[in-house]
Amino acid sequence: MNDPAESLAVSAHVPAYAGYFADPFVLRTPTGYIAYGTVPSATPGASPPSDGRQFQMLTSPDLVHWTDAGGALIPLPVRLGTDYWAPEVAYRDGQYWLYYSLGHGDKGHHLRVAVADAATGPFVDTGVNLTPTEAFAIDAHPYRDVDGTWYMFYSHDVLVGPRVGTMLAVDRLATMTSLAGQATTIVRPDADWQIYQLARPMYGRVLDWHTLEGPSVVRHDSRYYCFFSGGSWKNAGYGVSWAESDHPLGPWHRVHDAPRILRTIGHEIIGPGHNSVTVAPNGTDVIAYHAWDADLTARLLHLSPLRWTSGGPRVDGFSGPELSNAVN
Incomplete structure (x- = not known):
């Protein structure tokens, strides 16, 4: 089995790396791949980078074999936040830009950006709060369109509408x-x-709280697809779906009766979510995501081939007509 894509297909339900690695983003470089992930310091079972930096990095020549590359980001003063979530890296004009959220627990997170001359850092924060007017902002996803325009997709709290x-x-x-x-x-x-969570205390109120997070955008056949996670990452019902658009700014539409991209499968895959999409050495698309281990003590890195069909994107073993009733 010499084709990495074949290896990914066979091992789709087997973690690509044994250590705690949440919110995975995989960057393709001229020499291989770098994965960036969240490894919370206060979580049992997680082992943050030993060099004292934030965000674990892994390197791979083929998406199959992964090596620990240490931490990515030089940490900021504790007063700015203690919880670093969901790193993503963009390359522009000879520099690498790491976008992430920083806050205290699930309170007051905002988006920040750090910069480095190399994809493996060390990344140094630029001192910028990208979302100073947002009460809560997480999961930054920088996206460069075909015309060279850059966009930032992210998640934020909205308290108006039928589902807040x-x-x-x-x-x-x-x-x-x-x-x-x-x-x-x-x-x-x-x-x-x-x-x-139903009846969740939020912003001085008690609300039936919904969550859409982890946006990741891919352009395919001149159309844009925004993959996102929905529900509670603590529950087996957590999964990944998508919305479609003709332009990054929208309008975006979700196909309500379409199956999710990822969902729990018995004890093989539990609570898969927060994905990113990269391109395998053979030119096919691959989706990276985390899922819980059997003991629900760690979120682990998984990779699976992503197929494009007339009915939209699919991940074999997760989506198809048999899952359509599980969506809504």
Whole structure:
């Protein structure tokens, strides 16, 4: 079995790396791949990088064999936050830009950006809060369109509408360290599987809280697909779906009767979510995501081939007509 894509297909339900590795983002480089992931320091079972930096890095020549590459980000003062979530890296003009969220627990998170001359860092924070007007912003996803325009997709809290909670937004990246200030909510909760918690105390109220998070955008056949996670990452109902658009700014539409991209499969895959998409050495698309181990003590890195069909994107073993009733 010499083709890495074949190895991924066979081992789709087997973690690609044994250590704790949540919110995986995989960057393809001229010499291979670098994965960046969240490894929370206060979580039992997690082992943060020994070099004292935030965000674990892994390197691979083929998406199959992975090696620990240490930590990515030089940490900031504790007063700015203690919880570092969901790193993603973009390359522009000879520099690498790491976008992430920082806060205390599930309170007051905002988006930040760090920069380095190498893809493996060390990344140094630029001192910029990208979302100073947001009460809660996480899961930054920088996206470069075919015309060279950069956009920032992320999740933020919205308290109006029939289903309130954390939703997907987009803004234009005016520079790599500033947003245009024209953020728009693009995908809102529309189904019960996206409920995070009923009667959740939030913002001085008690609300049935929904969560859409982890946006990741791919352009395929001149159309844009925004993959996102929905529901509670603590529950087996957590899964990945998608919305479609003709332009990064929208309007974005979700196919309500379409199956999810990823979902729990017995004890093989538990609570898969927060994905990114990269390209395998043979040119096919691969989706990276985390899923819980059998003991529910760690979120582990998984990779699976992503197929494009007339009915939209699919991951074999997760999506198909037999799962359509599980969506809404």
